[in-house]
Amino acid sequence: MKKEITSLDLEQYTWLCSIGKEVEAIDLFYLNYIAPAGDELIKKIQRQMSKAGQLLLSDELKKVQMTIQADIFGYESSQNAVFAEFTKKILCPATYKRLSITNPELKKAITNKALAEFQQKTRGSLAMTNADVLSSIRKLQTDLIKANIQIANKKAITGILDSEVAKFEKDLMKDIKKMNPDYYKQMEEGKLIKSRQLADGGYRNYTLESYSDMAVRTTLLNVDRTATEVKLMAEDLNFAEFYLRDNRKLKTGIERQICRHTIGQKFYGVSIVALNKETANLLEIPFIDDIRAEGAFGVYCRHSIRGTSDTYSEMIKKAVFISDAANNMEA
Numbered sequence: 001m002k003k004e005i006t007s008l009d010l011e012q013y014t015w016l017c018s019i020g021k022e023v024e025a026i027d028l029f030y031l032n033y034i035a036p037a038g039d040e041l042i043k044k045i046q047r048q049m050s051k052a053g054q055l056l057l058s059d060e061l062k063k064v065q066m067t068i069q070a071d072i073f074g075y076e077s078s079q080n081a082v083f084a085e086f087t088k089k090i091l092c093p094a095t096y097k098r099l100s101i102t103n104p105e106l107k108k109a110i111t112n113k114a115l116a117e118f119q120q121k122t123r124g125s126l127a128m129t130n131a132d133v134l135s136s137i138r139k140l141q142t143d144l145i146k147a148n149i150q151i152a153n154k155k156a157i158t159g160i161l162d163s164e165v166a167k168f169e170k171d172l173m174k175d176i177k178k179m180n181p182d183y184y185k186q187m188e189e190g191k192l193i194k195s196r197q198l199a200d201g202g203y204r205n206y207t208l209e210s211y212s213d214m215a216v217r218t219t220l221l222n223v224d225r226t227a228t229e230v231k232l233m234a235e236d237l238n239f240a241e242f243y244l245r246d247n248r249k250l251k252t253g254i255e256r257q258i259c260r261h262t263i264g265q266k267f268y269g270v271s272i273v274a275l276n277k278e279t280a281n282l283l284e285i286p287f288i289d290d291i292r293a294e295g296a297f298g299v300y301c302r303h304s305i306r307g308t309s310d311t312y313s314e315m316i317k318k319a320v321f322i323s324d325a326a327n328n329m330e331a
């Protein structure tokens, strides 16, 4: 597992960012550093799980569990290391340059926010992976122990044929497979994470890949959003244009309702969002925290925000001023 970005890749990603292709740099970074490590981890876990497919002694079982935990820990620390390197050396400096952010405290705050966000997201999904895999192994082992006792009992009956015992054993194993859907989904399909309860009471199994993709991409794309938001507010501009930053094909094929709605709502020809509640109320435009809560800027969202032109900004400032004055007169 790579813990460092090669100097060649470092150079390439830096170059892509310098020509405004940060999203492409993020994609390449994901493809070359995050995805392969995830595949490797899944294979390692599957190897351990296949050992657990047969009845283990308690020492062996403990070893399997500890190996899985160690593999997950190794994956987590190497991912944190490459993620931090990409963020600190490549993405953040490029973003600060593009947005002319120079304040060192501000830079540090934005960088740290990205690192914390990533760690929180991966830690959550990895803890879930660990818990889900171990619990499905334990359930399978319990069922295997029970089956073993039943087989031994069957054999102990006088006069029973070997072929009868074999058939009994075969049927029992079929039942075990049916009784342990999680184990087989994890083991055979690599769907390591069981989602929390769905509305219908059931749950779905997810691959680690979809979780790490979510954590990496969303967090890295948030750097631009956070930096833009913070910078505009520091300049006393409490609004920004909501725009399609990445117009390549959508991975899910479905655009979020909230994004479509926000893009469609024009204020003097531009889709803008307010960066504080007051401006949102005065201009009757969407508030960034509200649309975020409804899923905008979430997983696979290709939208971001940017500052508006000087002429447009002046016009909005005037509109805010007039609206505010009108409100005060009413009051």
Ligand SMILES: [Zn+2]
Pocket: 256, 259, 296, 297, 300, 301, 302, 303
């Ligand atoms: Zn979106």
